[in-house]
Amino acid sequence: MFFQQLVNGVTLGATYALIALGYTMVYGIIQLINFAHGEVYMIGAFVGLIMVAVYKVNFFIALLAAMAVCIPLAVLIERVAYRPLRNSTRLAPLISALGVSIFLQTLVTLIKGDPNPLGFPHVIQDTVYALGPVKFSLIQVVILIVASLLMVFLEITVKYTKIGKAMRATSEDYETANLMGINVNHVVSFTFAAGAALAAAGGVLVGMYFNSINPFMGVTVGLKSFCAAVVGGIGSIPGAMLGGLLLGIAEVFGVAAGFDTYKEAISFGLLIIILLFRPTGLLGHPIQRKV
Amino acid sequence: MRKRIYLFALVALLAVALLAAGCGGSKDAPKAAGGDTIKIGFLGGKTGAHAHYGIETLKGMQMAVDDINKAGGVLGKKLEIVEGDHGSNSSEAANVTQKMITQKVVAIVGDPTTGITKTAAQICQPAKVVLLSAGAVGTGVVEIGDYIYRDTLLDAVAAPAVTKYLSEELKWKKVALVTTTGLSYSESLTAIFKPALAKYGVEIVAEQSIMEKDTNFSAQVTSLSQKSFDGVIFTGYYTEGALFMKEMRKQGLNQVMAGGDGLLGQELYQLGEKAVEGSMVYAGFAVDSKNAVGITKEFIDKYQAKNNNSKPDMFAAQGYDAVMMLAEAMKKANSADPTVFKEALAKTKDFKGVTGTITFDANREPIKSPVYLQEVKNSEFVVKTVIPTA
Amino acid sequence: MEGVLSILTNPYYNQVLTMMGIFLIAALGLHLITGVTGQFSFGHAAFLSIGAYSSALMTIYLHTPFFLNMLVGGLLAALFGILLGIPSMRLTGDYLGITTLGFGEIVRIVFINTKITGGAMGLGGIPKETNIAIVYILVVLTVFSLYRIQNSRFGRALAAIREDEIAAETMGINVYWYKIKAFAVGTFFAGVSGALFAHMMQYLNPSDFGFSRSFDILNFVVLGGLGSIPGTILGTAVLSLAPEFLRFVKEYRMLIYGALMILMMIFRPYGLLGNVDLVRVFRSLRSRGAGKGTVSGDS
Structure with missing residues (x-):
């Protein structure tokens, strides 16, 4: 029972982590809470569904197609709604992000015709593997593998490539990076693209796992993933992974322990408690106040 | 300099907005005074999270209005939504x-949800406009006043009848009860099922709650897998119901579920696929086109002809009946004045609607008969049994 | 004149304007927290719900007079504001924002799980006590008291905190306590607004107070012009009337609403009245009228 719930929690946490990475990277570089990120995830799920249901492609092609749509979308959102506001107050891009979020939810609802959820065709068999008393379904295995691969890939990109170095430099100090000849606009675009790719993958995986997608699915998952990013320490990539897993496990065990009616509150409660003791999250750097 | 331009632009914008509002108001006035049509309001979400119910209710209403107007209207006037x-x-x-109300509607059909119906009822009652909800099932609705009605199958009537059937015919002795917390429909229904289950000797061996819009039920189902039971009573909506059953099958549990009309919607089997085969849903309306008769069949056929062969749901049918009942009350009272025809509406007895027979009792609560217990078979709702309630 | 009369007698205009006034009081409260003091709060709707439910329960079960209930609703909201403020005012910026957002969601979920508030089924049977006159008298009182606060020693201290916390601290302002006080006053107005909302709608449901309501109110404050009372009034007016004016576009309404939010921010990132000093504009207009034609400098 315990290990079974742990498996459920880790799978859920892995999807939170995928989405949380997008929040954390963007925040690390331009200090913006990208509230439209949840909608990118939602659109990723819809693209995946269309590919699988209409074009009958296999799961990996659908995953790539969702990424291919979401990457330009996220870059476009940044260009239109955030870049003109980069030097204004902190709240202006936030409101703009909310505008994007409402716009995309309504757009998808209008194209779809109604806000009702759609199911996801079976692209992965319902095979169940037993490891002692613990059961893994194939889809859980796929989620864990794909999520881990993407995260490792991201970590390598950030650590060892030129653009990754530029990202770290920009995140450290935007102004100085700009002065040192780094094209920060490219870095920001790349960050949005990378976040969108992960969110799109998250959308397709969640769509398959829970079998239901709808135009408003990005809202709660987005908020919870953002919580995960903050819990782990926003701006920190390992932090987002840790935060996602922690929240997923906490949620599953909270429900199992009988706090099912307070399920939605578990993430937020955990967030507040952690922030009170570690004001910048588990793996976040302390804020330095400059005079 | 630029500041002033913005300010002027702003003032100009406001002026235009106010003008538009003024014009809007004056345009409405003569229409109402002319009174060549009888206006019925539709209240519901065509956008937002609950838009589906609203859109379907409106489709049903529009069909009823078209039918009535084709047959000459009401009191020599056409109906208008x-x-x-x-x-x-x-x-x-x-x-x-x-x-x-300022546009002079005589009655409003809606809202499909209990909460917003209550909000609207507080406004309609003092304004003396009839509100006929085609979806509200919760408590405390018609108590708001004598202008407030609904044409839904009440769970307080249907759930005990269904429980009796489950216990006596299907021999269910142990059930798991699953409630969607935060959803007033589900919480009310659970509160009705509990005493009914006790009355017919069915034991609740496990209780689980889920949240609306939840997609992950692995924790709840894992807990259920520790217990043995004959079936699941599920009091929430179809989305969660379908996904809950899928998770049960995923974890190797084979029981079927039974629930109220919140589960009635083609999404149940579209989302649930094989997992919901055999699941039972009770409602005051059956979409089983093969076995339908009379006006119900006509309604289903007409709806399918208009909507690309997709099937009408309960909301469309109740929206249709709501308009028909209002029209009949107006004809009987020979008046389109809500203060007059509401009396006739309250006396509605054995009204033959597409959702069955409707009578308003002394408290203006609808008594509908029969209850259709439907089963999912090969991705379709098929009537399993018809339980008379009255 | 006729137009004004029709607004007062037409129940639809009356309803829309009353709702606008109710949300204006809440927005003015948030204006003090976010606009004047510069502290993010993404959970303002929670304080509305505390004021709404507590005053409604008092009206229903204790039969105490409405004005007392409204006051208690406001004070209770302020109490929760202080209780939330004590731990969280040590956080800054977005961290504070996300904490208040989390608090807002927790409050909503607690109301869903509480018996006396009717849980998810909502609380009905609240008598109607709110009307347009009461609402606008309170709006005037709120605006007046906020002007007084902003132009007092306290208000200037809050503005100093917004501009530079460290400088404010070195000037001898106890930044932490001033923030909590600002939070208490702001949430008091939210509680009052909630009480008015409860006695206007006569039915309450926890879903009325989700985070989208909090962000709506934040929009009112930011879009009109952060830190300006006329800006908050204008923002609330434009955004609460916009959905009504946009009715004719039917299902495209929210699409346009979302697009408008983006466009307004891009073209007026400081809000409609941000950086516009109304007194100066008025003076320059008047002096132009006198034939002098001086224009205030652009920034």
Whole structure:
């Protein structure tokens, strides 16, 4: 029972982590809470569904197609709604992000015709593997593998490539990076693209796992993933992974322990408690106040 | 310099907005005074999270209005629908209800949900406009006043009848009860099922709660897998119901579920696929086109002809009946004045609607008969049994 | 004149304007927290719900007079504001924002799980006590008291905190306590607004107070012009009337609403009245009228 719930929690946490990475990277570089990120995830799920249901492609092609749509979308959102506001107050891009979020939810609802959820065709068999008393379904295995691969890939990109170095430099100090000849606009675009790719993958995986997608699915998952990013320490990539897993496990065990009616509150409660003791999250750097 | 331009632009914008509002008001006035049509309001979300119910209710209403107008209208006048979309938001619902009343609607059909119906009822009652909800099932609705009605199958009537069937015919002795917390429909239904289950000797061996819009039920199902039971009583909506059953099958549990009309919707088997085969849903309306007769069959056929062969759901049918009942009350009272025809509406007895027979009792609560217990078979709702309630 | 009369007698205009006034009081409260003091709060709707439910329960079960209930609703909201403020005012910026957002969601979920508030089924049977006159008298009182606060020693201290916390601290302002006080006053107005909302709608449901309501109110404050009372009034007016004016576009309404939010921010990132000093504009207009034609400098 315990290990079974742990498996459920880790799978859920892995999807939170995928989405949380997008929040954390963007925040690390331009200090913006990208509230439209949840909608990118939602659109990723819809693209995946269309590919699988209409074009009958296999799961990996659908995953790539969702990424291919979401990457330009996220870059476009940044260009239109955030870049003109980069030097204004902190709240202006936030409101703009909310505008994007409402716009995309309504757009998808209008194209779809109604806000009702759609199911996801079976692209992965319902095979169940037993490891002692613990059961893994194939889809859980796929989620864990794909999520881990993407995260490792991201970590390598950030650590060892030129653009990754530029990202770290920009995140450290935007102004100085700009002065040192780094094209920060490219870095920001790349960050949005990378976040969108992960969110799109998250959308397709969640769509398959829970079998239901709808135009408003990005809202709660987005908020919870953002919580995960903050819990782990926003701006920190390992932090987002840790935060996602922690929240997923906490949620599953909270429900199992009988706090099912307070399920939605578990993430937020955990967030507040952690922030009170570690004001910048588990793996976040302390804020330095400059005079 | 630029500041002033903005300011002027702003003032100009406001002026235009006010003008538009003024014009809007004056345009409405003569229409109402002319009174060549009888206006019926539609209250519901055409946008927002609960838009589906609103859209379907409106489709049903429009069919009824078309049918009535083709047959010559009511009292020599044509019926006209005034749409009030509230985007599934309660404060906007209050605004738009008030707006429809100023547009001189004699009655409002809606809202499909209990909460917003209550908000609207508080406005309709003092304004002396009839409100006929085609979806509200919760308590405390018609108690608001004598202008407030509904044409839904009440769970307080149906759930005990269904429980009796489950216990006596299907021999269910142990059940798991699953409630969607935060959803008033589900919580009320659970509160009705509990005493009914006790009365017919069915034991609740496990209780689980889920949340609306949840997609992950692995924790709840894992807990259920520790118990043995004959079936699941599921009091929530179809989305969660379908996904819950899928998770059960995923974890190797094979029991079927039974639940109320919140589960009735083609989404149940579209989402649930094989996992919901055998699941049972009771409702006052059966979409089983093969076995339907009379006006119900006509309604289903007409709806399918208009909507690309997709099947009508309960909301469309109740929206249709709501308009028909209003029209009949107006004819009987020989008046389109809500203060007059509401008396006739209250006396509605054995009204033959597409959703069965409707009678209003002394408290203006609808008594509908029969209850259709339907089963999912090969991705379709098929009537399993018809349980008379009256 | 006729137009004004029709607004007062037409129940639809009356309803829309009353709702606008109710949300204006809440927005003015948030204006003090976010606009004047510069502290993010993404959970303002929670304080509305505390004021709404507590005053409604008092009206229903204790039959105490409405004005007392409204006051208690406001004070209770302020109490929760202080209780939330004590731990969280040590956080800054977005961290504070996300904490208040989390608090807002927790409050909503607690109301869903509480018996006396009717849980998810909502609380009905609240008598109607709110009307347009009461609302606008309170709006005037709120605006007046906020002007007094902003132009007092306290208000200037809050503005100093917004501009530079460290500088404010070195000037001898106890930044932490001033923030909590600002939070208490702001949430008091939210509680009052909630009480008015409860006695206007006569039915309450926890879903009326989700985070989208909090962000709506934040929009009112930011879009009109952060830190300006006329800006908050204008923002609330434009955004609460916009959905009504946009009715004719039917299902495209929210699409346009979302697009408008983006466009307004891009073209007026400081809000409609941000950086516009109304007194100066008024003076320059008057002096132009006198034939002098001086224009205030652009920034």
